[in-house]
Amino acid sequence: TQLLEQSPQFLSIQEGENLTVYCNSSSVFSSLQWYRQEPGEGPVLLVTVVTGGEVKKLKRLTFQFGDARKDSSLHITAAQPGDTGLYLCAGENYGQNFVFGPGTRLSVLP
Amino acid sequence: NAGVMQNPRHLVRRRGQEARLRCSPMKGHSHVYWYRQLPEEGLKFMVYLQKENIIDESGMPKERFSAEFPKEGPSILRIQQVVRGDSAAYFCASSQVRSDYGYTFGSGTRLTVV
Numbered sequence: 620t621q622l623l624e625q626s627p628q629f630l631s632i633q634e635g636e637n638l639t640v641y642c643n644s645s646s647v648f649s650s651l652q653w654y655r656q657e658p659g660e661g662p663v664l665l666v667t668v669v670t671g672g673e674v675k676k677l678k679r680l681t682f683q684f685g686d687a688r689k690d691s692s693l694h695i696t697a698a699q700p701g702d703t704g705l706y707l708c709a710g711e712n713y714g715q716n717f718v719f720g721p722g723t724r725l726s727v728l729p
Numbered sequence: 730n731a732g733v734m735q736n737p738r739h740l741v742r743r744r745g746q747e748a749r750l751r752c753s754p755m756k757g758h759s760h761v762y763w764y765r766q767l768p769e770e771g772l773k774f775m776v777y778l779q780k781e782n783i784i785d786e787s788g789m790p791k792e793r794f795s796a797e798f799p800k801e802g803p804s805i806l807r808i809q810q811v812v813r814g815d816s817a818a819y820f821c822a823s824s825q826v827r828s829d830y831g832y833t834f835g836s837g838t839r840l841t842v843v
Contacts, residue, residue: 623771625771650830652830652831654831659836659839661733661835661836661837662772662820663834664831664832664833669830707771707772709772709831716774716788717762717774717832718774719764719771719772
């Protein structure tokens with residue numbers, strides 16, 4: 620069974636600070652996705668990374684896929700209260716169904 | 730261009746009753762996936778369906794749970810004789826093809842068993 624671990628589990632920071640959250644596994648994934656989920660809503664896809672070492676930027680968010688395709692990180696620059704939410708990573712291994720991590724719950728205080 | 734539609738948003742059932750959760754995929758999407766989320770946890774895969782076929786139900790409990798995706802109409806997740814442990818948020822996602830580029834999720838159905 621493939622497992623994804625995410626750290627930290629909870630993170631509370633002030634507006635304007637930078638942060639990095641991590642997604643780790645002992646398994647190799649063909650692709651990895653990051654989602655953000657707000658209370659009472661479904662997860663919303665932020666990005667998909669497929670190539671080892673790949674870096675993608677989405678405004679203030681930077682996503683990196685590890686060289687060995689076993690881990691990923693999400694870095695947010697100058698966090699804003701609107702970034703508050705549950706950040707989930709999900710990995711797929713060559714046609715298998717997505718496996719989700721438990722998430723990092725981020726709170727950005729004004 | 731509506732997204733993935735799930736209804737009801739909230740469902741309360743007494744122990745022993747049946748729960749029926751509906752999911753209408755995005756237009757043009759023929760692949761549907763059901764996930765369950767317990768409080769403070771990530772999403773757990775339950776079942777993957779294409780029109781009229783169950784492709785993978787490895788995450789579905791063997792008893793009381795069933796899913797279908799008929800030729801016409803929404804996908805249905807059915808839970809018979811619900812128990813308190815079934816209380817969770819149930820999310821449906823859809824995709825146009827069997828894709829490894831991420832899913833579009835609905836807003837979920839929050840099932841509470843009292």
